[in-house]
Amino acid sequence: MDYAIQVKDLNKSYGSNQALVNISLSVRRGELVSLLGPNGAGKTTLVKHLYCELKPEVGRINVLGGNPCRSKIKRMLGVVPQESEPYDDLSVFENIYYAARIRGIGRREAKVYTEETIESLDLREYRNKYVMDLSGGLKRRTLVGMAIVHRPEVLILDEPTTGLDPLARRQLWDILKNLKKEGRAILLTTHYVEEAEVLSDRVYFINKKIISEGTPSDLRTRFSYYYEVIDYTSGKAYKVKEEELKEFISKLNGKFEVRIPSLEDVYIEMISHA
Ligand SMILES: Nc1ncnc2c1ncn2[C@@H]1O[C@H](COP(=O)(O)OP(=O)(O)O)[C@@H](O)[C@H]1O
Ligand SMILES: [Mg+2]
Known part of the structure; x- marks a missing residue:
């Protein structure tokens, strides 16, 4: 099975407001896919279904071959939700370490995984700093660390670079490119066209429904x-x-x-x- 994520005919309404209309999409293993759409397009609503914060009313979701609400599948997922923050009064190390522990990883292993994550995200010099003393870019990087410390196969990031300055955005792009090289499936949402263009193997234009799908160069020519x-x-x-x-x-x-x-x-x- 080479699909990491499959969504089929997903619909979602909030009262009379239909936020998602017949959404079908897929992400293969090793692929980085962007959902590109304006504010209110339904990006967050869609990805919440993939990490079981919402359950499909109509349609089907399959993550790593199963239902994303099963704990076995949840453990293979890493998520950076929109507008989430690390804990201010914990250090970078502690935030990432506790994220590993919450995922059921034992103390000793969690420590090793945390050190490796800190290394791979270039967070060494901030290891013992409290999150409240960090820049927005470093906070976001810590969040990515919390999402990947348990070595998930699928990574979902909801607008990971919104609000970051250009340098911090580029640094996060490099991190995402490296994570992709490790063979993970990555789904990210963005309203930045350049971000989707630079990072993605494929892009879905979304505005309540899928307007179009293709590689960035496909879309340009088509x-x-x-x-x-x-x-x-x-x-x-x-x-x-x-x-x-x-x-x-x-x-x-x-x-x-x-x-x-x-x-x-x-x-x-x-x-x-x-
Ligand atoms: N919890 C909610 N209750 C009611 N309406 C919501 C809720 N969450 C999102 N919406 C509405 O659903 C639509 C899609 O929102 P959202 O998924 O947040 O879009 P995006 O992430 O692309 O900005 C918007 O019209 C928004 O107002
Ligand atoms: Mg959103």
Whole structure:
């Protein structure tokens, strides 16, 4: 079974507000997949089903071959929920160590796992610092440590870089890339197009329903309804349809450049038409 996560026809309503409409998606082992969508798109609602904070009313969820509410499956999951924080009045070491203990790991082993996690996340110099004295980026890194200390096969991160400064964001990207190399399945949610583009093997555009799915470059090409032509003589940029491109270019006199739209252009186009 090479699927780590499978979701089939998931629906969820809060009263009359339908937050998720017929969501189907999958994440393979070793794959990093992003759910990219604006605020209110249902990303958190969706991932909560994957770690058993919500149970499907309609639809099916399969994580590592089973029901994510089974304790055996839960132990193989690592989660960084949106807006979660480590305990302020514990040190980095203590936060990660207790996260391991809560997952049922014995004292001695938990200590070894914690030291390894601290090492792999480059948290050595902050090991004994209280979380209250750390920057937002280091707090988030501690949270990732708490989520991975028990060596889960599947990692779910809900907007892991929201609110971080650009440097802390890049550092977390590097951490995620390394975790991916270790063969874990990673599902992350984000509203940053660049983040999805840089990190993901595949992206799902989501806005209550799945609007589109593909590799970042798939999505860019598939949705290039138009090209962007930059006329260096006038300094203007134009959106030109493929069938009109030849004629358009033939009328330009000086230097010009033809680009396909960025993933961000595609995203904005899709979200505004959904
Ligand atoms: N506990 C809740 N009760 C009622 N409505 C909720 C609850 N959680 C989320 N919603 C609504 O569901 C929709 C999706 O929210 P959410 O899953 O948080 O989206 P995202 O994580 O993409 O920002 C929004 O309209 C939100 O207001
Ligand atoms: Mg959310």
